[in-house]
Amino acid sequence: MDLFEAIREVVGEAGLIVGDDVRARPADWQGRAQCGAMAVVRPRTTSELSAIMKLCHQARQPVVPAGGLTGLVHGVDAQENEVQISFERMRAIESIDVIGMTMVVEAGVPLQSVHEAAAKHGLAFGVDLGARGSCSIGGNISTNAGGNTVIRYGMMRENVLGLEVVLADGTIISSMNALLKNNAGYDLKHLFIGSEGTLGIVTRAVLRLRPIPASETTAILAINGFDNLADVFGLASRRLGGLLSSFEVMWREGYELVAIESGRHQAPLAGGYDFYVLLEATGTDPDHDAALVEAVLGECLEQGLAEDAVIASSKTQRNAMWEIREDSQTVRQILFPASVFDVSLPLATMNDFIEALRASLHAEWGDQVRFIVYGHIGDGNLHIIVSPRPWSPEARRRVEEIVYKPLAAINGSVSAEHGIGLEKREWLSISRTAQEIALMKQLKAALDPFGLLNPGKVLGEEAG
């Protein structure tokens, strides 16, 4: 019996897609490319996936596990000799423990569904990001997603208590811990969180939930000068402490592009300032929390750290502020084709890094380059989009050099939250030592000796 007949016996007729039907499927959430795999397998359960992997292992068939296809680093690109594993038939929210504040989900559940299901019980999930409607929990786990509330709740890693994965040989590792503290042996889940499907395939997870905050106060500040920006962050951290849940910064060009130039938004603050900060505080005491944020903003203005500020006075205004931060559509329409970066670096080096970048880009392309910067300053994470004209593979390459190379000297990372995928492989050594990369390859070889899981991603073709 050939491999696909055997797989079809496991997953049923609807579980296996081959031929032209594969090409009709997208390779990314925008549908700009078509799926390149030889087949798509859609298991309904972990047991089915285990059986599939046993067959693939026997046949040395490489597989590419894919989630909501919202990644930005070509982390789930599939070649003609590869089988894509889809989780679109594993979208169950299995249970919610309201007292223990945990939720058990299958890998295919969209992030937004987790938020909605938790909210019905007065609970919230600590990871949120712009792609919430499309991205899947399994993908969020495999890439250790970050997002807008990392300074308060941490990344995906800190919000996953237990995990179930299928290894390359089909073994099911069910590590569905629901306890906040468990030091009984090695904490295996951390091997699989953030390793982009190269060590195992995430099938189910136990998520940690939190009480929904009773208060939510959102503001935008305009700031001139990076030192003032850093001081505002320091002041907000000290005064708001555990209330501070977001501190998102837009450099002038990005704010003006989206809030003003696009014509799609009502700009809450005028253009022309160096930085725009979207600050959000969530807590348990609405009157007090709003007053505290107002007091903090007042101090920033009085001390001359901020030039202007506005607090959202309704949920509608709050959402409008976030829509400016999350309007990737405008950015794509105006700036693409472009290079998208997701770097992290120490706060103390950030301004020099960006100013040197600005100078280098203009030295290379004069006024034929646009670039915008925004990011989660609170955790040192910047997203940078660079759009040189004319666009070419060589231009892309040159932009990458200009952005990545200076990171080595300041201990920055070439990927804060997007991962490595195919796109950043050759830059991995900027952020990791040869010994670290050798150890990664040793782990890959131990867990996936035939290199069947997401081949070529993170570590390159020769790994596994």
Next chain:
Amino acid sequence: MDLFEAIREVVGEAGLIVGDDVRARPADWQGRAQCGAMAVVRPRTTSELSAIMKLCHQARQPVVPAGGLTGLVHGVDAQENEVQISFERMRAIESIDVIGMTMVVEAGVPLQSVHEAAAKHGLAFGVDLGARGSCSIGGNISTNAGGNTVIRYGMMRENVLGLEVVLADGTIISSMNALLKNNAGYDLKHLFIGSEGTLGIVTRAVLRLRPIPASETTAILAINGFDNLADVFGLASRRLGGLLSSFEVMWREGYELVAIESGRHQAPLAGGYDFYVLLEATGTDPDHDAALVEAVLGECLEQGLAEDAVIASSKTQRNAMWEIREDSQTVRQILFPASVFDVSLPLATMNDFIEALRASLHAEWGDQVRFIVYGHIGDGNLHIIVSPRPWSPEARRRVEEIVYKPLAAINGSVSAEHGIGLEKREWLSISRTAQEIALMKQLKAALDPFGLLNPGKVLGEEAG
């Protein structure tokens, strides 16, 4: 040249201890047993340890890395054929980045020194526990220590950004990341955090610091009935949110033993209630935070959830409350010899578990058994001390059966924060599946094929 001559050339005369001088050294922080190793090696740097491990690897010489010797699971016991690695000459606090809020330390630094050094800059470290004066950061990392503020800041794992380790063959893995977000390849540090020195030896770390909270409000509540206890925790979590930093519960017997029977403390509340909760809130707004805690306590009393409560009105009163919680000396003097447990289990199963345990113990030993329970309820972690008379190895064994076996059915853990060491090895399968344990052994074999690192701990003799 024999192994020890070669080691002496690396570490110098003072760096190698052999013979009777080894026996003069303690095996635990109380000095109750003497060090059983054939030699103690005291490197001054990571490079020295790397050279030592290259020699040991060549000679197939097993080693036992040891920290402050405050562990409770025989995690660093050394045999006559083993060499102990001591970090007493690696106690430097190398640097503090006040803006980035990080600290670089060597493994031998005591936890308390970290707190003190951070405090000088208005910063705090998120992990604290009773053994702070003796335990070392390297040991805290290797065991993924928890402690008193896990509900606010997480365990050691969440408070370590970067790590340097020496592998079994002497390779130095320098993964000294100082960034809050870094998804550039596998997050290797999590392999070594909590694996009790069996996969690599921690030599240096980058710790995450936080601003020192501007407010600290501490209270003790007396509560009758487990449902009320759970409701008080729920109410405090909802109302205090990110302010709630400790929620430590003492079951009646333990509170009465320490606060009243010992004669060492002034009891803040009378005996006779089912539970005593030590609640602490830390925040940024002293007046508001104290008023909020007071309001929450008021609600607990009004709603009949708590019977009595007292708020510490001074730092002295606050410390006196914590001294009751942390008085392990009294517990040892009155109850030892005894079995010490560190389990975690879902809050919803906790009362039934303890009541069944109480019944089983009295069924077995009548009134010839004392037991006390206290723990970090907020994260499902209970410490249980059982003292049956007459004491014997058989009695210890029987107590272990009575405590551990019921955990399997309720997905509890045989170790919440103490680790496995030698002591809990045979109970590991209560909390972990055969597939999980097989994967742990596979990792051990990949990283330490000759089984040279902390032999026998966690996984047993045959691993590696």
